[in-house]
Amino acid sequence: xxxxxxxxxxxxxxxxxxxxxxxxxxxxxxxxxxxxxxxxxxxxxxxxxxxxxxxxxxxxxxxxxxxxxxxxxxxxxxxxxxxxxxxxxxxxxxxxxxxxxxxxxxxxxxxxxxxxxxxxxxxxxxxxxxxxxxxxxxxxxxxxxxxxxxxxxxxxxxxxxxxxxxxxxxxxxxxxxxxxxxxxxxxxxxxxxxxxxxxxxxxxxxxxxxxxxxxxxxxxxxxxxxxxxxxxxxxxxxxxxxxxxxxxxxxxxxxxxxxxxxxxxxxxxxxxxxxxxxxxxxxxxxxxxxxxxxxxxxxxxxxxxxxxxxxxxxxxxxxxxxxxxxxxxxxxxxxxxxxxxxxxxxxxxxxxxxxxxxxxxxxxxxxxxxxxxxxxxxxxxxxxxxxxxxxxxxxxxxxxxxxxxxxxxx
Amino acid sequence: xxxxxxxxxxxxxxxxxxxxxxxxxxxxxxxxxxxxxxxxxxxxxxxxxxxxxxxxxxxxxxxxxxxxxxxxxxxxxxxxxxxxxxxxxxxxxxxxxxxxxxxxxxxxxxxxxxxxxxxxxxxxxxxxxxxxxxxxxxxxxxxxxxxxxxxxxxxxxxxxxxxxxxxxxxxxxxxxxxxxxxxxxxxxxxxxxxxxxxxxxxxxxxxxxxxxxxxxxxxxxxxxxxxxxxxxxxxxxxxxxxxxxxxxxxxxxxxxxxxxxxxxxxxxxxxxxxxxxxxxxxxxxxxxxxxxxxxxxxxxxxxxxxxxxxxxxxxxxxxxxxxxxxxxxxxxxxxxxxxxxxxxxxxxxxxxxxxxxxxxxxxxxxxxxxxxxxxxxxxxxxxxxxxxxxxxxxxxxxxxxxxxxxxxxxxxxxxxxxxxxxxxxxxxxxxxxxxxxxxxxxxxxxxxxxxxxxxxxxxxxxxxxxxxxxxxxxxxxxxxxxxxxxxxxxxxxxxxxxxxxxxxxxxxxxxxxxxxxxxxxxxxxxxxxxxxxxxxxxxxxxxxxxxxxxxxxxxxxxxxxxxxxxxxxxx
Numbered sequence: 001x002x003x004x005x006x007x008x009x010x011x012x013x014x015x016x017x018x019x020x021x022x023x024x025x026x027x028x029x030x031x032x033x034x035x036x037x038x039x040x041x042x043x044x045x046x047x048x049x050x051x052x053x054x055x056x057x058x059x060x061x062x063x064x065x066x067x068x069x070x071x072x073x074x075x076x077x078x079x080x081x082x083x084x085x086x087x088x089x090x091x092x093x094x095x096x097x098x099x100x101x102x103x104x105x106x107x108x109x110x111x112x113x114x115x116x117x118x119x120x121x122x123x124x125x126x127x128x129x130x131x132x133x134x135x136x137x138x139x140x141x142x143x144x145x146x147x148x149x150x151x152x153x154x155x156x157x158x159x160x161x162x163x164x165x166x167x168x169x170x171x172x173x174x175x176x177x178x179x180x181x182x183x184x185x186x187x188x189x190x191x192x193x194x195x196x197x198x199x200x201x202x203x204x205x206x207x208x209x210x211x212x213x214x215x216x217x218x219x220x221x222x223x224x225x226x227x228x229x230x231x232x233x234x235x236x237x238x239x240x241x242x243x244x245x246x247x248x249x250x251x252x253x254x255x256x257x258x259x260x261x262x263x264x265x266x267x268x269x270x271x272x273x274x275x276x277x278x279x280x281x282x283x284x285x286x287x288x289x290x291x292x293x294x295x296x297x298x299x300x301x302x303x304x305x306x307x308x309x310x311x312x313x314x315x316x317x318x319x320x321x322x323x324x325x326x327x328x329x330x331x332x333x334x335x336x337x338x339x340x341x342x343x344x345x346x347x348x349x350x351x352x353x354x355x356x357x358x359x360x361x362x363x364x365x366x367x368x369x370x371x372x373x374x375x376x377x378x379x380x381x382x383x384x385x386x387x388x389x390x391x392x393x394x395x396x397x398x399x400x401x402x403x404x405x406x407x408x409x410x
Numbered sequence: 411x412x413x414x415x416x417x418x419x420x421x422x423x424x425x426x427x428x429x430x431x432x433x434x435x436x437x438x439x440x441x442x443x444x445x446x447x448x449x450x451x452x453x454x455x456x457x458x459x460x461x462x463x464x465x466x467x468x469x470x471x472x473x474x475x476x477x478x479x480x481x482x483x484x485x486x487x488x489x490x491x492x493x494x495x496x497x498x499x500x501x502x503x504x505x506x507x508x509x510x511x512x513x514x515x516x517x518x519x520x521x522x523x524x525x526x527x528x529x530x531x532x533x534x535x536x537x538x539x540x541x542x543x544x545x546x547x548x549x550x551x552x553x554x555x556x557x558x559x560x561x562x563x564x565x566x567x568x569x570x571x572x573x574x575x576x577x578x579x580x581x582x583x584x585x586x587x588x589x590x591x592x593x594x595x596x597x598x599x600x601x602x603x604x605x606x607x608x609x610x611x612x613x614x615x616x617x618x619x620x621x622x623x624x625x626x627x628x629x630x631x632x633x634x635x636x637x638x639x640x641x642x643x644x645x646x647x648x649x650x651x652x653x654x655x656x657x658x659x660x661x662x663x664x665x666x667x668x669x670x671x672x673x674x675x676x677x678x679x680x681x682x683x684x685x686x687x688x689x690x691x692x693x694x695x696x697x698x699x700x701x702x703x704x705x706x707x708x709x710x711x712x713x714x715x716x717x718x719x720x721x722x723x724x725x726x727x728x729x730x731x732x733x734x735x736x737x738x739x740x741x742x743x744x745x746x747x748x749x750x751x752x753x754x755x756x757x758x759x760x761x762x763x764x765x766x767x768x769x770x771x772x773x774x775x776x777x778x779x780x781x782x783x784x785x786x787x788x789x790x791x792x793x794x795x796x797x798x799x800x801x802x803x804x805x806x807x808x809x810x811x812x813x814x815x816x817x818x819x820x821x822x823x824x825x826x827x828x829x830x831x832x833x834x835x836x837x838x839x840x841x842x843x844x845x846x847x848x849x850x851x852x853x854x855x856x857x858x859x860x861x862x863x864x865x866x867x868x869x870x871x872x873x874x875x876x877x878x879x880x881x882x883x884x885x886x887x888x889x890x891x892x893x894x895x896x897x898x899x900x901x902x903x904x905x906x907x908x909x910x911x912x913x914x915x916x917x918x919x920x921x922x923x924x925x926x927x928x929x930x931x932x933x934x935x936x937x938x939x940x941x942x943x944x945x946x947x948x949x950x951x952x953x954x955x956x957x958x959x960x961x962x963x964x965x966x967x968x969x970x971x972x973x974x975x976x977x978x979x980x981x
Binding site: 154 | 415416417418419420421422423424425445446447448449450452453457458460461464465468469470471472474515519520523528563564566567570572573574575576577578579580601604605607608611612614615616617618619620621622623625626628630631632633634635636637640641642643758760762763764765766767768769780866867868869871874945946947951962
């Protein structure tokens with residue numbers, strides 16, 4: 001497993017690769033192994049890996065079959081729908097750097113519909129969408145924002161049609177659906193409001209789905225996922241929430257550059273104190289890193305420039321299920337994260353965070369109406385101010401995208 | 411008469427629908443409808459005020475940071491906290507970077523395609539384009555080779571038969587007037603700006619951990635610790651990294667954005683006479699250089715310009731703000747007359763057509779939007795870069811006056827009244843970006859000086875512990891977001907939020923009619939707009955986009971449970 005500032009590796013991937021795995025010299029080790037398994041050379045992989053931080057891309061140094069596909073076949077058709085959103089996931093996509101977003105828009109994929117940046121408007125824009133829905137030729141449907149289901153869906157309409165109708169029609173016309181950001185994944189914060197907001201997986205029936213949570217999604221992970229799908233016609237190994245293990249399989253705490261300070265008992269006690277100025281552990285300031293999984297410490301943000309803990313503030317667990325409910329109050333301290341030498345304790349918490357724990361609010365696919373009545377799941381706050389997150393909800397049985405068999409698919 | 415519907419209005423944030431009547435080739439009436447609702451403020455009730463900014467920031471990811479910024483100021487105002495100078499400087503650097511990056515993205519990626527015909531670029535001569543580019547700017551990427559490569563790229567896209575994002579534009583529309591070389595120049599800069607924006611916004615990653623949705627605000631200051639001698643926080647190396655990016659901002663704004671606006675605008679000079687609207691402009695003021703409410707030290711001045719009268723700036727009194735709901739999907743308990751935000755209610759009640767629908771109900775008494783209709787002293791107000799530049803101009807801000815007068819001269823000595831227009835908004839947004847460059851340099855220099863002098867304070871922790879708070883407190887936070895005047899109101903009781911409300915720029919601009927039938931700024935500015943082809947309403951998009959709409963911000967709910975309202979004194 002990874003350690004402070006270490007590598008993200010997946011034991012599952014290692015085991016299926018068969019032969020001795022290549023040296024773990026890159027943060028994209030999981031993919032390196034997977035590619036090696038597919039007979040792709042290390043040299044090609046390095047070129048490939050350098051492009052993994054871009055979104056929706058088939059970079060120039062890709063595998064031969066992809067280069068071939070780009071030159072001779074139709075570009076994959078991508079449709080991006082926005083519902084109860086803030087466009088934060090769109091903005092995150094625009095920060096794609098390698099290859100740049102312009103290469104993607106003009107050369108690699110055909111992003112036919114995306115309200116925030118497409119040239120067309122109104123009827124002209126809707127015709128593009130309805131033509132693809134009629135033809136059933138959408139390769140990848142990306143969804144941003146939650147879907148309001150209360151009161152006939154009047155809380156979000158586009159061209160006079162509800163978000164729910166748009167999504168269900170487009171999903172039926174797509175090979176793969178990807179939910180980006182917390183809201184599209186599990187309803188996000190709108191779930192707590194009066195509009196009956198739900199995530200994509202709640203309303204698309206049996207469509208293959210990959211969830212890329214986070215607030216917003218990290219474009220590096222989205223790119224890696226899409227490249228994997230287009231390269232192998234399958235999703236990377238997924239967890240029980242249909243999230244790629246490479247991105248969501250490991251505790252922030254285990255990968256954190258400040259972990260050594262935690263182990264040594266060096267904590268920030270007040271904002272701006274000596275410990276804060278020395279980059280010590282933020283656990284006592286409410287950091288949720290010990291209970292959150294994500295590769296945020298490794299891929300970081302904005303082409304690897306920084307990440308929240310690196311900039312001095314604790315993690316809010318934005319890539320965890322229902323984090324707005326389970327991880328608040330954000331400045332409350334997590335209980336019982338043991339100190340140096342008791343790593344197993346933190347690990348137990350971690351397994352809780354990614355494992356099957358509870359059926360407290362199990363809801364079933366299709367029973368949207370039943371969901372409207374569900375209660376909020378606030379974390380418990382002890383008298384000493386510590387936050388005791390409720391167990392994670394058991395995910396619904398939404399089919400994952402077809403997996404390449406290298407991991408544990410839901 | 412023709413009815414025009416644009417839904418979705420694209421190249422904006424959020425979900426906006428425009429309906430218009432066109433008589434004799436011009437818009438006679440227009441309706442602006444927000445078609446999405448989430449309910450953020452309701453969700454904030456009962457929470458720790460110190461974390462309200464984390465939630466409120468999610469009102470919008472395009473206007474990321476601005477709601478976080480305004481939220482912490484509101485809570486600090488309520489608790490009587492003045493933040494340390496370093497925290498204020500870091501907030502200003504974040505805000506300035508947001509404005510500059512956002513305005514450039516707006517011009518090239520959200521607005522330019524209303525003026526630039528991408529297919530026109532295919533007819534351009536790269537050598538002539540290079541000559542033109544070099545005549546207006548010293549920008550490096552202006553060679554014939556550069557423009558030939560861009561042209562080839564567009565050609566390849568067209569030849570592929572899959573036009574991607576460009577598939578559904580109104581290409582070939584008679585309202586496109588640019589010579590092919592200007593089209594090619596603009597397409598080239600569209601691509602360059604995509605690269606530029608992701609590089610310069612790394613200022614946010616350094617100071618805020620990530621963009622979008624920064625994560626280092628704190629009630630009482632910032633969590634971005636500073637120490638010149640520590641490897642793990644804001645040190646000289648990271649400040650130098652920021653300085654480099656401010657230089658990149660200056661280079662692109664002065665060598666590309668400004669010359670492009672000044673080159674394109676005269677080719678559409680009719681649009682200095684279209685799209686004015688009500689000519690009422692409001693700025694809350696922002697970018698403090700001293701205490702939170704020390705107006706003398708604001709980077710953006712506070713005040714009101716009424717009826718296009720630039721000779722006087724009226725003082726702003728927040729008691730005169732009300733929100734009307736006569737044409738919005740809400741009810742007020744008691745009567746439906748407009749209410750001050752403190753007394754406001756939001757009881758959502760949809761009365762529009764049942765989806766799927768072709769047309770909104772637009773009778774005189776019908777509701778047609780999820781936006782309320784904010785009014786100042788009963789008057790609709792436009793907010794945003796134009797409002798800010800006009801208020802600063804009228805207030806005697808010498809830097810702004812120099813920029814505005816210089817631009818009016820460069821555009822052919824047009825009168826200042828020409829700014830009351832669609833193109834006036836475009837020009838003001840650009841001028842504001844230029845204005846902010848010097849402020850950015852100043853804030854960074856000040857932060858460096860403070861650190862050099864050993865001031866490493868970034869947070870006032872005296873009120874961090876909620877047990878130090880009074881049993882009840884209330885406050886108002888304000889900011890000038892890229893799209894205009896933004897206010898958050900908070901009321902705290904027993905260490906929890908009991909009420910929270912945001913009144914947001916695009917609500918001012920995109921709101922519907924009020925109980926007197928007065929139109930909102932979008933609606934008013936569309937009246938009289940020429941429409942060559944009602945099936946391809948390009949001209950309407952020009953005026954709507956000139957406001958830079960943000961609809962996720964604009965729709966808000968306060969209180970569906972009728973809880974007590976905030977009362978705040980303006981200090």
